[in-house]
Each structure stands twice: as C-alpha cells, then as structure tokens.
Amino acid sequence: MIEARDLRVDLCGIELAHPVLNGSGTFDAIAAHDVFGDILLERFPFSAFVSKTITPEPRPGNPPPRLWEETDGVINSIGLPNKGLGGFLEKDLPRLAALPVPLIVSVMATSAEEFAGLVQAISERSEVAAIELNVSCPNVKSGLVVGESPDECASLVSALRVLTEKPLIVKLTPGADPVPVAMAAETSGADAFSLVNTLKASPLSPAGDGHWLGAVSGGLSGPTIKDLALAQVSAVADAVGLPVIGMGGVSSGADARSFLEAGASAVAVGTENFRDPEAGSRIARELEDLG
Amino acid sequence: MPETALGDYTAPPFGRRPLQVVGSAASGAYRLVEVFDPSGVVPMAGQFYMLSAESEWPGSSGRPYLPRAFSVASVDVGADGVTLGFLVHAVGPGTQRIEEVGGGRAGSLLAVGPLGRGFAAPHEVAAGAKGAILIGGGIGVAPLALLRRNLIRLGVPSRVLLGYRDADNAGGLDLFDCSEIKLATDDGHAGHRGRVTDLLERLLAGDDRGSAVVYSCGPPAMLEAVRVMCEEAGVACQLALESPMGCGYGACFGCAVPLREGGYMRLCLDGPVVDGSTIARADAGAEVQ
Numbered sequence: 307m308i309e310a311r312d313l314r315v316d317l318c319g320i321e322l323a324h325p326v327l328n329g330s331g332t333f334d335a336i337a338a339h340d341v342f343g344d345i346l347l348e349r350f351p352f353s354a355f356v357s358k359t360i361t362p363e364p365r366p367g368n369p370p371p372r373l374w375e376e377t378d379g380v381i382n383s384i385g386l387p388n389k390g391l392g393g394f395l396e397k398d399l400p401r402l403a404a405l406p407v408p409l410i411v412s413v414m415a416t417s418a419e420e421f422a423g424l425v426q427a428i429s430e431r432s433e434v435a436a437i438e439l440n441v442s443c444p445n446v447k448s449g450l451v452v453g454e455s456p457d458e459c460a461s462l463v464s465a466l467r468v469l470t471e472k473p474l475i476v477k478l479t480p481g482a483d484p485v486p487v488a489m490a491a492e493t494s495g496a497d498a499f500s501l502v503n504t505l506k507a508s509p510l511s512p513a514g515d516g517h518w519l520g521a522v523s524g525g526l527s528g529p530t531i532k533d534l535a536l537a538q539v540s541a542v543a544d545a546v547g548l549p550v551i552g553m554g555g556v557s558s559g560a561d562a563r564s565f566l567e568a569g570a571s572a573v574a575v576g577t578e579n580f581r582d583p584e585a586g587s588r589i590a591r592e593l594e595d596l597g
Numbered sequence: 598m599p600e601t602a603l604g605d606y607t608a609p610p611f612g613r614r615p616l617q618v619v620g621s622a623a624s625g626a627y628r629l630v631e632v633f634d635p636s637g638v639v640p641m642a643g644q645f646y647m648l649s650a651e652s653e654w655p656g657s658s659g660r661p662y663l664p665r666a667f668s669v670a671s672v673d674v675g676a677d678g679v680t681l682g683f684l685v686h687a688v689g690p691g692t693q694r695i696e697e698v699g700g701g702r703a704g705s706l707l708a709v710g711p712l713g714r715g716f717a718a719p720h721e722v723a724a725g726a727k728g729a730i731l732i733g734g735g736i737g738v739a740p741l742a743l744l745r746r747n748l749i750r751l752g753v754p755s756r757v758l759l760g761y762r763d764a765d766n767a768g769g770l771d772l773f774d775c776s777e778i779k780l781a782t783d784d785g786h787a788g789h790r791g792r793v794t795d796l797l798e799r800l801l802a803g804d805d806r807g808s809a810v811v812y813s814c815g816p817p818a819m820l821e822a823v824r825v826m827c828e829e830a831g832v833a834c835q836l837a838l839e840s841p842m843g844c845g846y847g848a849c850f851g852c853a854v855p856l857r858e859g860g861y862m863r864l865c866l867d868g869p870v871v872d873g874s875t876i877a878r879a880d881a882g883a884e885v886q
Binding site: 331332333334337338340341342343345346349366367368369370371372373374375376377378379380382384387512518528530579580581582583584 | 608609610611612613649655658659660661662663664709712840841843844846847848849850851852853854855859860861863866881882884886
C-alpha cells in the first residue's frame, strides 16, 4: 500500500522516487541536455530513463513525412533511427549513465540470435538497471510479430533469460490480445511488462494523393488511445503476477492514477513529452497532489 | 571591440512557460503577436519557439494537439525582460488558435524556446564575405526581419528581396528596418511581376556575387531555387527550413531533413538554419500538415 505523498515505487528491485517514467523513443535525454543545459539533470522529469530502441546496426530512420497530427494524438513513423549497438555503447551510454536516475535500455532485433547479442553486450554494463525488449517487429525467420505470438515471445524470453540477471521488461503491442503473450512471457522468465506500444495506423494525405507518411504506416499514440490502453493494462495486470508499466495517452496526474488503479505499478509518459518537456515531473506532482 | 557575431547560443529556460500577450497588430494579411518573456533570454535571428495556447489546445475537435513552431520576427530588449514578436498567418487549427489568443491581448501563449540554430554573420559563413542578401517568401519573411535588424546593428550592408503570391498572402513588410525592399508578386499587385528568385538571379549576375552571403526563408520550392542558384554562382547561402516539428527539442524525431552526405538531421537541433551545402535539397523535408 502506497502511503499518501510517498510516491516511491520498487520496480523489479529498482528503487524509483515516483512512478512516472518516459516511454521509449519519446524523450532524448542527450538532446534535451544539449538544448536546456544542466538544469535538465537538476530537474529530471522521470524517475527512470528508458532509452530509444537500440538495434544491432545503425539505422537512419524512415523518410519524411514522419508525423501526422491526429485528433487528440499523433501518428508517427520514425523508424527507430539509432547509432546501432556499437555507437550506443561508445557515444550514448556514457552520457545516459550521467543521468540522475536508473537507466533502462530498450533493444530490438529481428532474430533471437541478434537479440542475444544486444542483451549480452548491454548486460555487461553496470550503468544499466534493466533491459526492455521491443518485440513489436517480425522475426525474420517466422514472419510473425514476436509480441503478437505467445510462442514466439516465450521462446525469445527463454533464450534471453539465461544471458542476463538484469530485469527483462517485455514491451507488449496492442495489435493482438496481450494477455496470452504476457502469460507465456511470465512463464519464460520475464520480470515485468510495459504496455501499450503504439497502434498501427496509416493516415491519408488530405490532398487525396495517397498516404501521408513516408513509410505509409506508423503508430498512433496520445490521449486518443488512453481508454484502449487502460483496458489492456488492466487485463494484463489481472492475468500476471509481475509489475506492469502502464502507458497510452498519460497526460495528467489523473490519467496516471487511472493506470495505477487499473493495476499498473508505474506509468510512462510518451506523446505528452512533445507538448511539454517537463510533463513527467508535472504529472508526478499532480499525482502527489491527488493524495 | 565591436560585435562581430549575430549572437551566442543561450540555453532556453527548461520547460514550457506561459508568456503574456502584450501586443497584436495586423501586418498586411498576417498578424504580429507580441508576448513578454521575463526570462530575458534573447533569441538569435532564425531561432524558433514552440507555441501553444493555455486553453482549447486541443479544442473540442481534438486539434490542434501538438505545439507549433514559430520563428521569432522581432525582439525588443527591455530592463526586465524581452518582448518577442511572432508573425502569424492563420492557415490551420494551430495558427488560428494562436491568432485568436494573440488577438485577444488578454491571454497567454505557452512557449518553449528559443530553440534551434540561428543565422551566422556573413564572415562566419564565408571568409571575406562583407554583405548579405536576404530573400524571403510569404510568411517566411519573419526571421529575415529580425536578421535585417541585427545586421544593421553589426554594420553589415544588406539587400532585401521579398516575394508574395498575392495581397491576401502578403505581410510583415513593416517589420523591416529598411526602405529599399525589392518586391516581387506572382499577381503583379506590387513590385516585379514574377518570382522573387528572378531578382536574386539579377543580383548574383552583378557585383554582389563575390562579396555577399545569401540568407533565405520561404516556401520549399523557393528555397530550393535559391539553393541551386547560389550553388551555381558559387555563393554561400544559409536557408531557414521548415519541417513538421512535434516537440522542437529533439524528442520526437519527426522533423527529419535529408543530408547531402546521406541520412537525416533533426531540423529542430541542427537547424532550422542550415548551410545550403549540407542538404540534398531544400524541398526534401516534409510539408507542414
């Protein structure tokens, strides 16, 4: 039972000052530090920082346009631009390690072998508190989206479990019923779940000349998906005995409390960071004021 | 020592802050909305702010949802803060709401900024450059108005070429501290009938070619024409580009602009002012929704 005004949370053994994290890929702490200066570190908005997704090789990201403003939300097709594992370890990790909060590194690959390479390399780094598995992409061998298939997900988590003692957080996708996937991953050794990822969406160009986004489809996020996210968070929290990080349109302390009441142990703020760089700390403060 | 630079980067206050609207005036078909910033941070010409409204953002229709990027068009430094002017052309739900709040003179706009990279002085762009040619189109004249004032302060001579489609899409002329603006309009209602790049072509064929740097902001097709003309003439140019920005501080990765060397830049971090030589094309970013 959380006492009033004590927002501390234990997430898989990681002590958090409050339950508000960032969603992967929705806040670049290195860029924000360069823009705003050291005050970012003094007033860091989140109780833990989740990195952008790291892939084995560098990726440039998708061709523009990458954003579409939806009603009460955004559709993005960023395409996971990142420096690759080598560039991340050399250039980004030292800077992320200087953040005043625990670091969770998000990883994604298209095969169990590549995932293993990422997890092994990151597991060796003491700066990293936990690893989040982005399973929203297809396994190149089976063609199945790992996060939409209980068997694929169980097999991946089993293979990675033996490689690391760090907590493994499985980021679930809302494209399929996440409950069987979560139950399979729990049996295979996952430590926590985060959900929801964005929903696949393909906006059309208002000029009537086809798709708007350079990569045709992207992911829908923001308040418009909050109710769907609440339902999925509640279903997963009821079905598993592991901590759940709830996200999907969290924009206020009241939203955060809804996710905690639905069974989440912590919440992540994503799209709202775009509107307000201090959204994380504002939401934590609002949550505290709600008592 | 006289000042030789157009300003130094000063980190913006962290977070989103309300800035009170202190002025609102029609400027041709646009509106100059002025807000007061007690932080006192002085932006460089070419830098921008992410603006939104305290209420009805989003409105009942669910839009505007994301903040909108606005180049700063005027800066007035006072004893207890700075007054910032933004040129607004209401073309969508975001700009409409900004204009509505700005026109009310009682409200506040939420702001993050100043953000991004501004214009550099001619000698910083090209060794030996002593003058500037400013070429703007449509609402893109905004950052050039501030650049012009800053160049005057530095004693750098500049020529100003501005182009508009028609009278319903023209404004901001009153912001230029300059009586010798050369105008071009597509419909011929003022100045040269035709493209503003016709005027640039003439200047680049003359004496300015060897001694000036070109600064430009405007529609993508115009910027691309400027980039190509400058490249062919061997004249350095700085272009203030536009790309849909979700956040303005590097978080969303939405404002990707292709680099000449391959890959993308985030325009909010590495722009909006870029050297023409670094990009593949000036019209390869995305249209703003």
